[in-house]
Amino acid sequence: MRTVNGQVYGFYATFLCIRLPPAPACVMLPELNGEPVMPHTFMGTLVDPVQKTSFGARLILSEHGTIAAVEHEPNPAPGYILPGFVDAHVHIESSMLTPAAFARAAVVHGTLAAVADPHEIANVLGERGVALMLELARQTPFVFGFGVPSCVPATPFETAGAELGPEVVARLLDLPGITHLAEMMNVPGVLGHDPSVQAKLDAAHRRGLPIDGHAPGLGGDAMRAYAAAGITTDHESLTFEEAREKLKAGIKLQVRYGSAARRFEPFLPLLPRFPELCMLCSDDKHPDDLLRDHINFIAATAFRQGLALQTILQAACVNPVRHYRLPLGLLQPGDSADFQIVDDLRTFQPREVWLHGQCVARGGVSLLPAGEARVENNFAALPITADALRIPAQPGRRARVIGVRDGELITAHLLETPSISQGAVAADPERDLAKLVVCNRYAPAAPAIGLVKGFGLRRGALATSVAHDSHHIIAIGASDNALAAAINEVVHHRGGLAVADSNRKILTSLPL
Incomplete structure (x- = not known):
């Protein structure tokens, strides 16, 4: 961690971090310093994504950072009270930020949780890279659900800095904070019952953990066999027809808008057709793009194209929380007080964002600290002519x-x-x-x-x-x-x- 002229720079071994403004010194977060949470009351139009209702409400928070009660309010204040967004599949390393710094940037856009695949740092540092990500994520109250990378190296044609075999994968699956086996890119290995691939799938099945997929262009009997192996999601469909076929086979669709893959509008009509089976994700978000928008951009685009608000929130909030069993509240009494207040549904740019009963962003300014970073590297390249x-x-x-x-x-x-x-x-x-x-x-x-x-x-x-x-x-x-x-x-x-x-x-x- 470096501080230059009041600006905080964080970085890990392989990835650079962008500059973010320093967090205000007055922020109190229970997970970081044990300070008590003060009870609060909010009024607005509450959009309940579980009961599928919207009504003028008085949202009452407890001193424990949970929702004490939701009462009907005939004269609500302006603004919509919405659940926090979830990035259902992301490689944090692409943002060139540590988990805490990623969270600090993401909450400004109403994102309160991310399902992360530490595939990149695992390719460089191996098992200790995954452990490092989990350790750094504990510096922030942001909700992370980490996956264990299933394909390190990504192909047998590459030389990576490490290899995660079945024994290592099984060991990592037992770590606290692990929610799934990350994207299984080795489609031929799944279809051909490769022993190493099958051992990794079996390890996830024994623990009752979902398995993410990665199968661009796959269809027909091969796709159905891929689904039958226990693959539950995919974010790589190339066409509307391919995504629809996968959905019919039970593979959930993760609609992706990131820095490299930006074409997501053709898949939006699938959200109302398969409301329980769609999620939203970024996959890879570069730092300049993350400062501009996140999952809220997909949500705003969908709303402007006429999709119902409840359909959007089902994909952006409810489905990933349930699929990965994330400890994120959904505006139900007794839930963790995790929500955002939005004035304009055409932009979904939140006025305030609350996590565990404390404000983490207000007026486009993040109130989360950037955290610290440990430096590790694996680099032996020599100069060339x-x-x-x-x-x-x-x-x-x-x-x-x-x-x-x-x-x-x-x-x-x-x-x-x-x-x-x-x-x-x-x-x-x-x-x-x-x-x-x-x-x-x-x-x-x-x-x-x-x-x-x-x-x-x-x-x-x-x-x-x-x-x-x-x-x-x-x-x-x-x-x-x-x-x-x-x-x-x-x-x-x-x-x-x-x-x-x-x-x-x-x-x-x-x-x-």
């Missing part, structure tokens, strides 16, 4: 190229005739062909080099060690000199992000 990025040319032969589209996760397989310079394959900005480089962060090794189209890079290079799933250094550039400079800047700081120009000058850098 521009010559190491040279690909000998084979004149007349086409090359395989990765095609990308902004806002989409699925890439295309392209064949292009590469440009040649001085006997080597070269990037060609005029044709939107850039070089793509992966450098092993865990051991010295020759870089993997390819071509990518659709990135729109005209000059210079970018490099980052925050890179799903194994978090090696990934760089994209318009010249070998710029690529080497950006990569070496990340190596110098043992992780982070860097941008270089064609003259090898570092334009900006975010070191760990």
